[in-house]
Amino acid sequence: MRKTLVATAALGLALAAMPAHAAPARKPNVIVILADDLGYGDTGVYGSKIVKTPNIDALARDGVRFTQGYVSHPVCAPSRAALLTGRYQTRFGYEFNPVGRDRNGGVSLDETFIGQVMQKAGYHTGMVGKWHLGQSGDYHPVARGFDEYFGTTAGANAFIVDTRPGDEFHTPPGAEATYGTAEGGTGLGPGSEAAQMVVLRQRSPITRGREPVEVKEYLTDAFTNEAVRFIGANKDKPFFLYLAHTTPHTPLQAPAKYIDRYKDVPNKGQRVYAAMVSALDDSVGAVRAKLKAEGIEKDTLIVLLSDNGCAGYIGDACTNAPLNGYKGTHLEGGVRVPFVMAWPGHIQPKVETRVVSSLDIAPTAAALAGATMPKGSDGVNLIPYLTGKNAATPNPTLYWRSGPNFAIRDGDWKMWMVNRADPTEQASTGSSITPDGVKATMSPLGRFVMLYNLKDDPSETRNLAKEQPDVVARLQAKIEAWDKANVPAQWTSMRQSTRRIEGELVKLYP
Structure with missing residues (x-):
């Protein structure tokens, strides 16, 4: 009994000696x-x-x-x-x-x-x-x-x-x-x-x-x-x-x-x-x-x-x-x-x-x-x-998808693959509305590939896709693997736009 009283008293003294700010920290x-x-x-x-x-x-x-x-x-x-x-x-x-x-x-x-x-x-x-x-x-x-x-x-x-x-x-x-x-x-x-x-x-x-x-x-x-x-x-x-x-x-x-x-x-x-x-x-x-x-x-x-x-x-x-x-x-x-x-x-x-x-x-x-x-x-x-x-690095690889268009940043490499547009189309800002049911599918003309080294070229001015086919292939494989966990879009990209990038007419799906 005496030991219990002593222990209790000691605990009380210890608690009394604790600073007021020792209370549980507030969640931020x-x-x-x-x-x-x-x-x-x-x-x-x-x-x-x-x-x-x-x-x-x-x-x-x-x-x-x-x-x-x-x-x-x-x-x-x-x-x-x-x-x-x-x-x-x-x-x-x-x-x-x-x-x-x-x-x-x-x-x-x-x-x-x-x-x-x-x-x-x-x-x-x-x-x-x-x-x-x-x-x-x-x-x-x-x-x-x-x-x-x-x-x-x-x-x-x-x-x-x-x-x-x-x-x-x-x-x-x-x-x-x-x-x-x-x-x-x-x-x-x-x-x-x-x-x-x-x-x-x-x-x-x-x-x-x-x-x-x-x-x-x-x-x-x-x-x-x-x-x-x-x-x-x-x-x-x-x-x-x-x-x-x-x-x-x-x-x-x-x-x-x-x-x-x-x-x-x-x-x-x-x-x-x-x-x-x-x-x-x-x-x-x-x-x-x-x-x-x-x-x-x-x-x-x-x-x-x-x-x-x-x-x-x-x-x-x-x-x-x-x-x-x-x-x-x-x-x-x-x-x-x-x-x-x-x-x-x-x-x-x-x-x-x-x-x-x-x-x-x-x-x-x-x-x-x-x-x-x-x-x-x-x-x-x-x-x-x-x-x-x-x-x-918190995010060694990041991915983007917008219909048939994909992008990836992997280390210093950045690649963007974009649907080629029909060369007879006029460049547009996408102000018209595309009705539902018009699927954003792969262009029969294929995709235009842009590859940049962001460490050397953060403004993306030098397309290295033709010079670095191995890098392109490796990044495409990573995109394909990532895309397996994605699902189809809920609705059509209604404001499509056709723009000229690096002399190529491409189709965006914003």
């Missing part, structure tokens, strides 16, 4: 900020001489800036599907953008979203912004793992809704808007892309949960304010926030408070686009300021990236420099994106040159939550690679 919050069509070269830290992004630059200085960060597809919806599942979208058929008409359904209900994983791990989950992965019923964000949702389920939306009778688009005083084309750009007027966005927002409204709400402020600011509110409301418990901005996707629109920062930029497209990126930058700053004000900055991992490269159809308004290609292509400019990760006090600031992927975000978040990803995950937990515990 995770915030994913996704830009829409942000160019690789359109932030200060990635080399822009036009766009001022002090908050994104500061995030990169305080964290890890990846120079070889990739997404799994060069257009919006498939890229987002992979990010939120940690699986190549070709594993479940979400291979093409669901554009051109209303879609019944979305990402297969057999797939598990990272929001669902985090919910099971005890996190409060929120999504703000663009969904693009299913609009109704069980395909809606609130049914796919998000406790709270504020945004648009559509693929694009107006940023400023100011209409006159008949839905004629009107630019508010001090604001500027442009759409732009590869031919040099167009203005905004009745029937223009931006005017159509006004109607689009009416058809696919901004909703809180499933209920439509009226948004009068600039849409990027509305999303930022909602994200800040979410952080404040959930500061005392672990949370997962997916902030998926629609900026700087078309229509290019910005109010005076952002336009005024670029009065000295003579090119209107560049001026409006830069203003939109500034709104994104302010959003990053507001999120970080809120975390700091609530005392949870060191308890929060932030990931910032774009869903794909910037779009060539807005002309010289944006840039993926020094990379080649644009959104919709599997050249580096379509799939290599600005990619930053910061977790103060846990990950040391650095510039990381190893290959990472958006596929890695879900596994990383799950690992921080103490959760396990479902079987079949294609990504990896990046934390051991960033803390020095693992010196290997």
